[in-house]
Structures are given as structure tokens and as C-alpha cells.
Amino acid sequence: MKTLLIPLDERPCNRVFPEMIGKTNQDIDLLVPDMDLFGHKKEPTDTKQISDFLLENSEDCDNVVLSIDMILYGGLIPSRIHHLTREEALSRLSIIKKLKQINPKMKIYAFLCIMRAPSYNSSEEEPDYYEEYGYALFKRAYLLDYKKRHSLTDEEEAELEAICIPEDIVNDYETRRDFNTSMNLEVIKYLEEDYIDFLVIPQDDSSPYGYTAISQKTIVQKVKEKNLDTKVMIYPGADEVAMSLLARAYHEYYHIEPKVYPFYASILGPTLVPKYEDRPMYESLKSHIRVCKAVIVDNANDADYLLAINCPGKIMQESFVDNNELDISYTSYRNLLDFAYRIQSYVKLGYQVALCDSAFSNGGELQLIRYLDQLGCLDKLISYAGWNTNCNSLGTTLTQMFIGQKDLIFNLCYRIIEDVFYQAIVRKDMVENDLVELGLSYYDFKDQQEVVEKRIMEKLQTYYNSLKISHVHPCHILEIDMPWKRMFEIGMKIEVQP
Known part of the structure; x- marks a missing residue:
């Protein structure tokens, strides 16, 4: 099975993890764009280069797993800060029709996120004003939606009235959200017209009330109106969706239903x-x-x-x-x-x-x-x-x-090292101790990123070596990198003895 993969962004979870899984199956030939084609965090990927990559490689492929956030906005974070016109977006989306024209037999498994609304103040992955007004934007929409569906207590009414956000910020944020929801609806048209074979609309950091819930309701209504329930799934998630669709592509190609x-x-x-x-x-x-x-x-x-x-x-x-x-x-x-x-x-x-x-x-x-x-x-x-x-x-x-x-042991060890030892233990240890000692912060390593990466690598190696599994399957951590120059996630190169 030859599969094209266009990931959500350039982080390891979106670009590297599917490749790692694909390598454990000799029947999968997975083709992913080189790193130099992608943008970086808030800097969008050149969507034309991604479209060119698709056009150049689609003729003999069996299927494609496609992030529409990537081809529309240039990545996940750019989808939250863009200033696209509708004409620009529709032009970019049309690459899907071109792919079907080039290779009508190729199945397209696509996904497009419902734009998230985090419940905290941070502009790290949001517009700049989210640093000051993020929680207020979230809470205002949450309370308004809750009020519409139920009713608010006097205390909640007072909280809603006390929220003060400049009108231009609300307009900018809600205009972009409405734009993105309209793109979700356009993609549903592509699904209805069979340009897309299966669609996932994931909710990133979702909440039962507020902006994401409102968008979800609009999209669900359209899906039901078009009777497309069997061809689209809407649920919480984001960074794992490309992997899930790779599994679906594999099962449908080989006619398996485990x-x-x-x-x-x-x-x-x-x-x-x-x-x-x-x-x-x-x-x-x-x-x-x-x-x-x-x-x-x-x-x-x-x-x-x-x-x-x-x-x-x-x-x-x-x-x-x-x-x-x-x-x-x-x-x-x-x-x-x-x-x-x-x-x-x-x-x-x-x-x-x-x-x-x-x-x-x-x-x-x-x-x-x-x-x-x-x-x-x-x-x-x-x-x-x-x-x-x-x-x-x-x-x-x-x-x-x-x-x-x-070769399942490689991915098993990789996940244990990152998910348990880094995310649950070493990250907190580094933030509370090493970064303080070095005069650094969660988002600012100054000129000492190599020092930070080396300390992380040493700590992770020590934790892995403390397990009995390390005597049966020795693992050597060769390299640690911080793809977005922050403590949230890491990239790794490791060697594991089978």
C-alpha cells in the first residue's frame, strides 16, 4: 500500500509518529514531505509547495491521508491566526479535486479541525491578544452558550456582565472562527461530492459549552442534513488523527475489520x-x-x-x-x-x-x-x-x-521514554530545578538549548535504565531536540536492541 501523508504540522507527533508506526509494517510505503517544506509554529508552511508535492506524487498512490488545516492555512497554529480571504481558501482547497482528477482510484482520507478555544491566557499558540484576554474570551462564550441552552445563576450572570473585552478583539476572534467553520462546511460539500472518501473533524481541547461546542453543533447539523453520518466522524482529538486515518486506509485497502x-x-x-x-x-x-x-x-x-x-x-x-x-x-x-x-x-x-x-x-x-x-x-x-x-x-x-x-519494541521504548519519563517526570523536574538554576524559562532557553537538551537526555537515560526491561532491551538515547523551543514536547533519536 503506497500512502501519501500530509501532516497537521511539523512537530514529531504529527510528522514523525506516523512514520515510526508505518515502519513497523512491511506492506506500507509511506511518503511524507521533507522537513524543509514545512513552516515553523506560527510561521505557516508554503501551501503551494505542499500542493505541488501532492500533485507530483499522487499518480501511483493508493491513498492519501490529508490534513486540510495544512493545505488551507499552512498548519495547525496558522489556522488560528490567519487572515485568508474566502477566495484564497477555496483556491487552496481545490487541490483535492485535482488529486481525484489525476488519480480517480486513489482514496482521500482527510481531516480538518474545529478551531479550539483554550480556557487560559497564553498567546503561545493563539493570537497575541490571547495572552491577556484568552480566558475571558473562553468564559464569555461558555456562559453565553450555557445561558442559551439552560439558564445562569445570579452569580454567573454577574460574572458574564463583568467580563470586559475590547470589541475589536472579539470581532477579530469570532470572524476567524466563523471563517474556519465555513471551511468545515465547504469540506463537507467535498465529501458529499465524493472528492473525499472519509472525513474526520476533530475538536482540539474541546469543551461542552462555548465556541467549540457551537461550531460542532453547526457542523453536526450539516452532516445530518446531508445524510453523511457514515462518512464523517466528529470527536475530541487532533494530533493523533493522521495515525487513525492511516489505520483506516490500511484496513480498507486490505479488506480487514479487526x-x-x-x-x-x-x-x-x-x-x-x-x-x-x-x-x-x-x-x-x-x-x-x-x-x-x-x-x-x-x-x-x-x-x-x-x-x-x-x-x-x-x-x-x-x-x-x-x-x-x-x-x-x-x-x-x-x-x-x-x-x-x-x-x-x-x-x-x-x-x-x-x-x-x-x-x-x-x-x-x-x-x-x-x-x-x-x-x-x-x-x-x-x-x-x-x-x-x-x-x-x-x-x-x-x-x-x-x-x-x-520491530515493535522500538516504538514501545520510545513511547515509554517520552510519555512517562519525560512528560510526567523529567519535564517538571527540569522546569522547577534545572531551568531555574540556569536562569531560563519554559519558553526561553536563551543560548543554552543544547545544555537543556543534554540534561533531559541524561535524566531520561537514567530513568529507562532503572527498568528491568532495559536489561533485555538496552536503549541508548542519542539525541534530544525541542522542535518549538519550549518544554512541552521533545523529539528523540534512540537505538534499541531488539
Whole structure:
């Protein structure tokens, strides 16, 4: 299967992770643009170069996984700050029709995000005014939407009236949001006319009320009006979607529909709404399984794969929360050791078991990794992910589970090092200690980025070497880089002994 991939942006999670997974399957030939074609963070990619890449390489491809945010706006962050005209956007979108004309048999699996509205003040990935008015913009829309659908208390009415945002800022922000929603509706037309074969409209950092919910409602209504429910999925996520669509492309190309049996670490797990998402975990699981062109089954004996889902007991917190601030329900509403024993039992019985580590947001759970390591089944997992949001992790581990055929240990080790050791432990340690010592900050490494990267690499190596798995599968971390010159994510080069 020859597949073109146009990622959401140039970060490792969007460009490198799908390539890593693709390399574990000898039947997949994945073609991705070189790094020098992409922009950088708020600097948009030259969309013409991406379109040229597609036109030059599409003739003999079986399918394409296509980020429409990339071909329209030049990437995810540029989609939030652009000043495109409708004519410019429609012209860029027309590349999809050209691809179908060149290769009518090529299937197009596309995705276009619903623009997010973070509930905090930061212009790191938003317009400059979000530094001062971000939370106010979010809260104003949240309360207005809630009021329209329900009613506000006197306290909430007073809070709404007290929000003060300059009119020009509200107009700029809402005009862009309306523009982006109109592009979502245009893409639905492409789906209706069969220029797109399958579409995902993910919600990045979603909330049940406010801007993203309003946009979602408009889009859902259009999908239902056009009777396109079987050809489009709308759910929380973003950075994992290219991987999920790669799994779908693979399954449809080879006429496979695998069966998945999920089991959770706590009884309430399926019903919990994760941080940064707007629906229970089990509802998101249904969407992710269906997007990958797979089905859920009710018992292990009927399944091709078992998906272990580590979840909170009752309340989800950040992975880097201090132990003394850890919610008691992580132990009172969840028996983590029993969950680890259950995974071990299934592995011993010969089942193919993958792990979605979503007990916390923004990082995996070290205690679970240690349990599985001690029980001798950590390196027997066929897939693992535990990064950022529940849906980020879910899409990643499902795709690796479905596609992986060889050299699975490399990606397993990579994910453990980044998701557990970096996101949950080393990142916080560096911010609270090393950066302070060096006079640096989360977003400013000055002229000492190499020093920061070296310290991160040394700490990660030490953590990995503390596991029993390191004696069976030694891993050497060769390089660490900070793609957007911030502490949030890292890129890595590693060597793992099979």
C-alpha cells in the first residue's frame, strides 16, 4: 500500500509518529514531505509547495491521508491566526479535486479541525491578544452558550456582565472562527461530492459549552442534513488523527475489520470525561475504533486485539501533580495492581495486548509501568501510548496495535521514554530545578538549548535504565531536540536492541 501523508504540522507527533508506526509494517510505503517544506509554529508552511508535492506524487498512490488545516492555512497554529480571504481558501482547497482528477482510484482520507478555544491566557499558540484576554474570551462564550441552552445563576450572570473585552478583539476572534467553520462546511460539500472518501473533524481541547461546542453543533447539523453520518466522524482529538486515518486506509485497502475487546482500570472509567475533552471515555473509544475501521466486541475470546485502558478512579488530574495533591479516588476507586495483573494474565494466555495510558492528562503513569515491568510483561505489549490527552493516546496506541508487525519494541521504548519519563517526570523536574538554576524559562532557553537538551537526555537515560526491561532491551538515547523551543514536547533519536 503506497500512502501519501500530509501532516497537521511539523512537530514529531504529527510528522514523525506516523512514520515510526508505518515502519513497523512491511506492506506500507509511506511518503511524507521533507522537513524543509514545512513552516515553523506560527510561521505557516508554503501551501503551494505542499500542493505541488501532492500533485507530483499522487499518480501511483493508493491513498492519501490529508490534513486540510495544512493545505488551507499552512498548519495547525496558522489556522488560528490567519487572515485568508474566502477566495484564497477555496483556491487552496481545490487541490483535492485535482488529486481525484489525476488519480480517480486513489482514496482521500482527510481531516480538518474545529478551531479550539483554550480556557487560559497564553498567546503561545493563539493570537497575541490571547495572552491577556484568552480566558475571558473562553468564559464569555461558555456562559453565553450555557445561558442559551439552560439558564445562569445570579452569580454567573454577574460574572458574564463583568467580563470586559475590547470589541475589536472579539470581532477579530469570532470572524476567524466563523471563517474556519465555513471551511468545515465547504469540506463537507467535498465529501458529499465524493472528492473525499472519509472525513474526520476533530475538536482540539474541546469543551461542552462555548465556541467549540457551537461550531460542532453547526457542523453536526450539516452532516445530518446531508445524510453523511457514515462518512464523517466528529470527536475530541487532533494530533493523533493522521495515525487513525492511516489505520483506516490500511484496513480498507486490505479488506480487514479487526475486533477489539477493551477493558478499564476502574469501574467508572468508561463514564469519566477526561480533561480537555467533552464526552465520556467510552464514547470517544467508539469513535476512535470506528475511524480505524474496526469494531468493539464484548469478550476477549472474540477479539483480535485486547485494549487495556488505564483510567482514573473518579477524577482525572495532570500526570505531574504532586503526590500530596493526588486525588484519593486514584486508589479508592481504582485497583491499579489488579489492572496490571489482568494485563499480565492476558499476555500469558497469548493475547495481543495494547495499553492506552489515560489515567492522567499530559503523561503516562510511572507506577503502572513499574508494575508491568516487575511482572515481566511490559516488553510483551504490542503498543503503548500515554501522551497529552486521552484521545491523543487512544489514536496512537490503536494505530500501532492495528498496523504493527515487526520491530515493535522500538516504538514501545520510545513511547515509554517520552510519555512517562519525560512528560510526567523529567519535564517538571527540569522546569522547577534545572531551568531555574540556569536562569531560563519554559519558553526561553536563551543560548543554552543544547545544555537543556543534554540534561533531559541524561535524566531520561537514567530513568529507562532503572527498568528491568532495559536489561533485555538496552536503549541508548542519542539525541534530544525541542522542535518549538519550549518544554512541552521533545523529539528523540534512540537505538534499541531488539
